[in-house]
Amino acid sequence: MRLPFCYPRYFLVAALLLGIVGILPVIIHLHFGIDPFLEDSDPIRFFDPERDYLLNKDPGQSTDSTTLDLFGQDAGEELKGPEENVHQNSESRDTVNRVKDGQSDNDGNTGTHENNVTIATTEEMSELSDQGTLEEDAKRLYTLGGTKERIWEMEDQLIMAKAYLDFVPKANNTLLRQELKLRTRDIEKALGQANKSSDFSMSALQTIRAMEATLSKAHRAYPDCSERAYKIRSSLEKKEEELRTVQNELLHLVHVASTSLPKGIQCLSLRLTSEYFTSNPKDHKLLVDRHKVQKPYLHHYAVFSDNVLACAVVVNSTISSSQEPEKIVFHVVTDSLNFPAITMWFLLNPPTPATIDILVWDNYEQLAANFSPTEELVGIRDPAYTSTVNRLQFFLPNLFPFLHKILVLDHDVVVQRDLSWLWRIDMKGKVTCAVKMCNHQLEDLLDFTDPILSSSFDPKACVLAFGMNMFDLNEWRKQGLTASYGNWIQKGITRKFRTGEGWPLAQLVFYNHTAYLDGGWHLLGLGNDPNVRREEIKKAAVIHYSGTRKPWIDSAIREYKNYWDKYLNYNNPSLQKCHVHNN
Numbered sequence: 001m002r003l004p005f006c007y008p009r010y011f012l013v014a015a016l017l018l019g020i021v022g023i024l025p026v027i028i029h030l031h032f033g034i035d036p037f038l039e040d041s042d043p044i045r046f047f048d049p050e051r052d053y054l055l056n057k058d059p060g061q062s063t064d065s066t067t068l069d070l071f072g073q074d075a076g077e078e079l080k081g082p083e084e085n086v087h088q089n090s091e092s093r094d095t096v097n098r099v100k101d102g103q104s105d106n107d108g109n110t111g112t113h114e115n116n117v118t119i120a121t122t123e124e125m126s127e128l129s130d131q132g133t134l135e136e137d138a139k140r141l142y143t144l145g146g147t148k149e150r151i152w153e154m155e156d157q158l159i160m161a162k163a164y165l166d167f168v169p170k171a172n173n174t175l176l177r178q179e180l181k182l183r184t185r186d187i188e189k190a191l192g193q194a195n196k197s198s199d200f201s202m203s204a205l206q207t208i209r210a211m212e213a214t215l216s217k218a219h220r221a222y223p224d225c226s227e228r229a230y231k232i233r234s235s236l237e238k239k240e241e242e243l244r245t246v247q248n249e250l251l252h253l254v255h256v257a258s259t260s261l262p263k264g265i266q267c268l269s270l271r272l273t274s275e276y277f278t279s280n281p282k283d284h285k286l287l288v289d290r291h292k293v294q295k296p297y298l299h300h301y302a303v304f305s306d307n308v309l310a311c312a313v314v315v316n317s318t319i320s321s322s323q324e325p326e327k328i329v330f331h332v333v334t335d336s337l338n339f340p341a342i343t344m345w346f347l348l349n350p351p352t353p354a355t356i357d358i359l360v361w362d363n364y365e366q367l368a369a370n371f372s373p374t375e376e377l378v379g380i381r382d383p384a385y386t387s388t389v390n391r392l393q394f395f396l397p398n399l400f401p402f403l404h405k406i407l408v409l410d411h412d413v414v415v416q417r418d419l420s421w422l423w424r425i426d427m428k429g430k431v432t433c434a435v436k437m438c439n440h441q442l443e444d445l446l447d448f449t450d451p452i453l454s455s456s457f458d459p460k461a462c463v464l465a466f467g468m469n470m471f472d473l474n475e476w477r478k479q480g481l482t483a484s485y486g487n488w489i490q491k492g493i494t495r496k497f498r499t500g501e502g503w504p505l506a507q508l509v510f511y512n513h514t515a516y517l518d519g520g521w522h523l524l525g526l527g528n529d530p531n532v533r534r535e536e537i538k539k540a541a542v543i544h545y546s547g548t549r550k551p552w553i554d555s556a557i558r559e560y561k562n563y564w565d566k567y568l569n570y571n572n573p574s575l576q577k578c579h580v581h582n583n
Contacts (some may be wrong), residue, residue: 004361004455005555006099006259008260012115013225025175026460029125030071043568060323065577072106087248094130094164110243124411127199130188134268134509138342144228146337147169147194150194150204150205150208151194151195151260153189153208154187154190154191154194154204154207154208154211155254157187157208157212157215158184158187158191158195160188160215161180161183161184161211161214161215161218162184163228164180164215164218165177165181165184167222167225167228168180168218168221168222169515173502176217176218176221177534179214180214180218181219183207183210183211183214184206186210186211187207187208187211190203190204190207190208213539214240229481230252230572251255254548255548257548257553257555258548258549258550258553260520260553261307262552262553262554263553264578264579264580265307265309265552265578265580265583266576267578267579268308268309268341268574268575268580269308269338269341270341270576271574271577271578272308272340272342272344272345272348272574273340273341273344273579275344275348276340276341276343276344279344280349283347284343284347286347286357287343287346287347287350287356287358287530288355288356288357289355292329293329293331293355293356294402295329296402296403296404296405298327298328299322299324299327299328299329299385299407299419299420300395300400300403300405300406300407300411301318301328301329301330301331301406301408301409302328302330302331302333302396302399302400302406302407302408303315303330303331303332303408303409303410303411304333304334304335304392304393304408305332305333305334305338305342305411306334306335306338306413307338307411307552308338308341308342308345309413309552309568309580310412310552311332311342311345311569312345312412312416312567313351313567313568314411314413314414314415315330315332315346315349315351315354315356315410316567316568317414317415317416317567318330318354318409318415318419319351319354319414320567321415321416321417321418321419322354322418322420322426323418323420324420325353325354326353326354327420328354328355329354329355329357330354330355330356330507331353331357331358331359331400331406331493332356332358332359333359333361333392333399334358334359334360334409335360335361336360339358339360340408341359343358345467345574345575346358348574349572359399361392369454387394393580394409394482394509395477395482396408396471396473396481396484397473397476397477400473403473404473404474405423405470405471405472405473406470406471406473407422407423407468407469407470407471408468408469408470408471409467409468409542410466410467410468410544410546412467412527412544412545412546412550412551413467413468413542413543413544413545414542414543414545414563414564414567415541415542416538416540416541416543416563417540417541417542419541419542422470423470425470425515427472427475427515428515429475430472430473430475430513430514430515431472431475431476431479431513431514432469432470432471432472432512432513432515433469433470433479433514433515433516433517434464434466434469434510434514434515434516434517434522435465435516435517435518435519435522436463436464436465436519436520437462437463437465437524438462438463438478440462441459441460441461441462441463441464442457442458442459442460442463443460444463445463445504445507446459446507446508449562452491457511461511463507464507464514464526465522465544466503466506467542467544468520468521468522468541468542468544479513481509481510481513484509485509487503488505489505496580520540520541521540521541521542521543522540522541522542522544523536523537523540523542523543524544524546525543525544525546525547526543526544526546526551526557526560526563527545527547527548527549527556527557528546528547528548528549529547530559531555532560537560537563541559543563545560545564551563551564551565552564565582568582570582
């Protein structure tokens, strides 16, 4: 059948209409920038970044901030690359495993995420994570204290690794032991390099991360440390017991060192004793002027000692510093063992124009008839107190019944000023004069949990300094302090002493019976404190080598020894024969 001639016209018109309809969206799109096939709510997006920048720029926004906005970043941040996608939930881990095994996800896309980001394998993710951590650590190293923190971290890791090495049995898990040993060597090497140089290398950071992994492995292998904790506690208790033993041994050795005489002084004592017994006994009587010894108006000093050189320095320094040395009478109280040596020393070196009187007293038990001498020493270890010679000081009125006042000096003092003024002071009915040491209190020496002490004494009261004390013997006799001393012994008060230092029993006996002197009269601490100021030493009337480092032993504090040495003539033949030198 033949079609009418008008049909081709219809086809031509239809084709023309279709062409117009097809090209119209392009014209609209090019002219107005609108896609007629998109919804009105869809944003305008172009693939040309420069044009997108021009179209979307905010007048108040800088060029840099707008450019950063193209990549979804805030202004002020550094330009970031694509973030590593490290999945934490179980679904993501399953997806990773399926991708690794070549399986597909629900959408049929192998190895892709719904955001079209390729998922890495577990090994790749771990490597990327470690690399990111190392980079972050490297940045932190340039911050203040970063290197120190890493060094501390390595030291902590080293301690933990050694602890695990000690914990892991040698016969078991040899691979873990080998790995711990290897990481330990690496950490020690890295520590050595870090201590030598201020730079911290990337390899050191890798060493830290490797050790972290090994320690984590060790923790998983041995999660229960209760058995190890028990062993450590047992070891700690054992070490503490050993420490206490060593401390007790140290105290004993210090005691021996402070009370033992050097070889030179022992030689001197033996030589002088030998000379005493080979000398003429008539010469011994020439030493003492009995007429002066019993005159109460003279300046009487007492020294209790068993040390020849110590006595010599006390006597020489006192006479050298006195404005009226002819009024001085020294009473040196010692035992029968040291009496010959001390007597012979002063026969060979008479302390003119002063008078010397050497007394020997061995019948201490006769003086202490009201109490047991053994009971008296309970709880006391200080050699300055346990010495029988020193304990005689509590019986001064009995030893010197003809005197009214007496100044008692320890044998480890040096007198630098004239002390005659002390005989002229008004003691106002007090028994003794002493310097207060308020840096120490009675509660430091005595246990005030005892009701007798707490009811009779103030625990906050200042401690009295003994070693240079004036005593009014008449007042002592009047107030019966020797009997008070015996009463305290009978009550067993020595068991309440915290320490034997500071003469705790004397603190009780002379409590409220003391007139106080200015601190410049008596300076203590030259036998244990290396920080005593030279200005204080020069101003002090009496300097006291209280402590264990006496000036005549090798452990003396050298800065203070010359104050003692200058009152001793090292050219003396007796000293030279025994090689006693000024070191």
